[in-house]
Amino acid sequence: MNHTTTVTTGSLRVPDATLHYEVRGQGPLVVLVGAPMHAVFFAPLADLLAADHTVLTTDPRGLNRSLLDDPDQDSTPEMRADDLSRLLAHLDAGPAAVFGSSGGAVTALALALAHPEQVHTVIAHEPPLNRVLDDREARDAAVEDIIATYASGDVGGAWTKFLVNANITFPETEESADAHGAPPTEAADAHATPAEPDPQQVADERFWFLHEMRATTHWQPDVAALRAGPTRIVVGVGKESAGQFCDLTSAALAAALGTEPTFFPGGHIAFADDPAGFLPRLREVLRGN
Numbered sequence: 001m002n003h004t005t006t007v008t009t010g011s012l013r014v015p016d017a018t019l020h021y022e023v024r025g026q027g028p029l030v031v032l033v034g035a036p037m038h039a040v041f042f043a044p045l046a047d048l049l050a051a052d053h054t055v056l057t058t059d060p061r062g063l064n065r066s067l068l069d070d071p072d073q074d075s076t077p078e079m080r081a082d083d084l085s086r087l088l089a090h091l092d093a094g095p096a097a098v099f100g101s102s103g104g105a106v107t108a109l110a111l112a113l114a115h116p117e118q119v120h121t122v123i124a125h126e127p128p129l130n131r132v133l134d135d136r137e138a139r140d141a142a143v144e145d146i147i148a149t150y151a152s153g154d155v156g157g158a159w160t161k162f163l164v165n166a167n168i169t170f171p172e173t174e175e176s177a178d179a180h181g182a183p184p185t186e187a188a189d190a191h192a193t194p195a196e197p198d199p200q201q202v203a204d205e206r207f208w209f210l211h212e213m214r215a216t217t218h219w220q221p222d223v224a225a226l227r228a229g230p231t232r233i234v235v236g237v238g239k240e241s242a243g244q245f246c247d248l249t250s251a252a253l254a255a256a257l258g259t260e261p262t263f264f265p266g267g268h269i270a271f272a273d274d275p276a277g278f279l280p281r282l283r284e285v286l287r288g289n
Contacts, residue, residue: 005047014086016073020065021058021087025050029096030286031088032057035080035103035216036208037272038064045275049282056096058087060107062207064200075207076215077103081110088118097121097286101271102128102246103216105236112231113222123285124253125236126246126268131220132253139165143217150209158209166245168268223256233257234285240267 008023022039024046030053032042038059039046046055059066061083062075084107088094098119100108105127112122130139142165150158163169226233235257237250246268254261264270264281271278 005050007043012087012090014061014083016070017061017066017068017083019058019061019083019087021056022046023091024055024057025053027053028286029054029056029093031055031084031096031098031100031108032271033060033084033098033100033104033107035060035075035107036063036204036212037101037104037269038066038204040064041269041272045271045279045282048275048279054093056087056091056093058084060104060212062211063204071207072211074215075212077106077110077219078114080107081114084108084111085115085118088115094118095120097123099123099125099271099282100127101125102268103212106216106219109221109226109233110219112229112233113225116229116231119231121232121234121286123234123236123262123282124250125264125271126238126241126250127235127253128217128246129219129221129249129253130217132249132256140218143214147209147214150206155205168244221253223253227257232288233259234262235259236264236285237261238267238270239263239265240270244268 005024010021010023012019012021020039030049032046032055034041039057042057046057049055060075060080062068062071062073084098088096095117096119098108098111098121100106100122102125105124106129108119108122109124109127112119130136130143133139142161146158146161146165149161235250235254237247241247250261262285265277266274271282
């Protein structure tokens, strides 16, 4: 329990940005990636997995320590996939297994399409893909309304609309969700009534709403190419996410791919809430079970 994991940090210059990344452990390569969640949220799970894997984590472009030349440039799944590809080439590592959660799952799917030679397995955990649903037009419109509400300065209203669209209900939904994508109750313990918002959290929140959410949720996966490609695609969903937006999108994507969803413990961010409880199932899926 007192095991200390050595973390090697680095930065990589890519088109229009400088990426922050971290590497832990030795063994088969696993990439843990989110959007808007960054490397800090994956660190506890990465530390555990590094006992027998090389684990790469990174801050997605425009978030936390991965700085854009133009802070108002949008972030697309294709851009983020290209960033991961460049990181893997820079490290001379791979092919990799990639566990992507939420927007990171969309990034991982885009990587499998663009660079299948670099990724042998994608575990797409709860990808928020409007375009796999029958009510995609209404979902797209809801996202546009959320973005417009945030842009108007009504941060609380934007979060409320986001939670409604995600079909996530909490006892105190009037509180703003955490700036990195964690809803109010997940944020409570880590950020117990701060006197003032953390400037980095505010910046990350702004980037997600204004420059990341639209391209991520509107992304159209090439299902035929994913099915025909060499990369093993696993669509993951939390057992506690039943009925939520990402449960619906995960089920629809799995059906389009001709598979069934693979269940993980907990909900949308269980890997951060309870990494020790999440790890055994992740290891099983990485092994192909």
